[in-house]
Amino acid sequence: DAMVIQNPRYQVTQFGKPVTLSCSQTLNHNVMYWYQQKSSQAPKLLFHYYDKDFNNEADTPDNFQSRRPNTSFCFLDIRSPGLGDAAMYLCATSRGSGQSYNEQFFGPGTRLTVL
Amino acid sequence: SQKIEQNSEALNIQEGKTATLTCNYTNYSPAYLQWYRQDPGRGPVFLLLIRENEKEKRKERLKVTFDTTLKQSLFHITASQPADSATYLCALGRSDTGRRALTFGSGTRLQVQP
Numbered sequence: 001d002a003m004v005i006q007n008p009r010y011q012v013t014q015f016g017k018p019v020t021l022s023c024s025q026t027l028n029h030n031v032m033y034w035y036q037q038k039s040s041q042a043p044k045l046l047f048h049y050y051d052k053d054f055n056n057e058a059d060t061p062d063n064f065q066s067r068r069p070n071t072s073f074c075f076l077d078i079r080s081p082g083l084g085d086a087a088m089y090l091c092a093t094s095r096g097s098g099q100s101y102n103e104q105f106f107g108p109g110t111r112l113t114v115l
Numbered sequence: 116s117q118k119i120e121q122n123s124e125a126l127n128i129q130e131g132k133t134a135t136l137t138c139n140y141t142n143y144s145p146a147y148l149q150w151y152r153q154d155p156g157r158g159p160v161f162l163l164l165i166r167e168n169e170k171e172k173r174k175e176r177l178k179v180t181f182d183t184t185l186k187q188s189l190f191h192i193t194a195s196q197p198a199d200s201a202t203y204l205c206a207l208g209r210s211d212t213g214r215r216a217l218t219f220g221s222g223t224r225l226q227v228q229p
Contacts, residue, residue, distance in 0.1 A: 004158075031215055042119070042204070042219040043159065050215060090158050096228060100146045103165060104217065106158030111137050 005028070006091050012113045013081050021110045023078040023091030031096030032074040033104065034066060037088045049054035049074060050096055078112075086114045116143045119220040120201035121205060127226045134192040136223045141186060143218075145207035148181055148191050154220060162203075163190075164208045195227045 004025045013019040016113040025030065031050050035043040049068045063085070078085055086101045088111050092104040120139045128134050139150070149168045151159035165172045165181045165188070175204045178191040192199050200226045205219040 033216075035219075040123075040221065042221040045216055045218070055216075064130065087158075092158070094215065100214075101164055103149065103161035103164060104159075106160070109156070109158050111156075 003072045004091055004105050006107035006108060006110050007091075009108060010113070012115060013078075014115050016080045016096055019078050019112070021078075021089050021091075021112070023074045023076070023107055024072050025093045025105075026072070026092075027093055027105060028071060029095050029105070030070060030091035031094045031102075033092040034064075034074070034076050035090040035092065036085075037090055037109075038086075043090055043113070046076070060065075060083055080110070081114045083114050086112055088112075096113065117218065118145070119205065119207060119222040121216060121223045123221065123223070125224040125226055126196055127228060130196060130227055130229050132193045134199065134225055135223065136203050136205075136228070137192040138152055138188040138190070139186060140207060140220075143186070143207055144183075144210065146210045147208040148179075149206045149217065150177075150179055150188075150214075151204045153204055153208060155202075159204055159219075166222065167170050172219055192225075195225075196226045197229050200225055200227050 033048040034046045045065045046060045066073045067080040089106040094102040094104045118141045149164045150162045153159040181188045202222040204222040206219045209216045
């Protein structure tokens, strides 16, 4: 089945120690998104790629970076995790053809714990 | 500033009744609105999309309305079942970034009692 895969499902890191979360998709979608979701809160968009075009949200901290080496993969790098970065990180994709209203397909998420 | 409001209190209903969830927004002119279902520890799953020029959309037991004058969407689940218990998120489509980006509400948790 076509899907969005996130690895690892659970990640524990130490305060200030860089961490990378990965996302892959078999849907061949143009757009890939990264969201941060804290308990009982809305998923918050960090950035998204439309093909290779990177779109950063204005309030995303510089501590968060992303890479998309090809259509299928996207990575979220947290350069110096703080305690406030503990959250569920969700990857999503959409077809994104021009002006679009397309639905987003989410992965299962990576739960990040910062010690 | 832009704001999306969903009832943070859980909605408890009896099996077989209609559940109605509300999404209100301010300082926003969304091009479209989507509803998602999220189970604990899982990613959201898309349910329905409604565009700014549409009043109502239906899919099986689900119905969504969109009133751009009231700045409100209502999400209905008819003949609710315990399996419908989850958190339901509304998401507004932004008119920038080629209408690709969504802003999510924090969701309303629905509990359907057998």
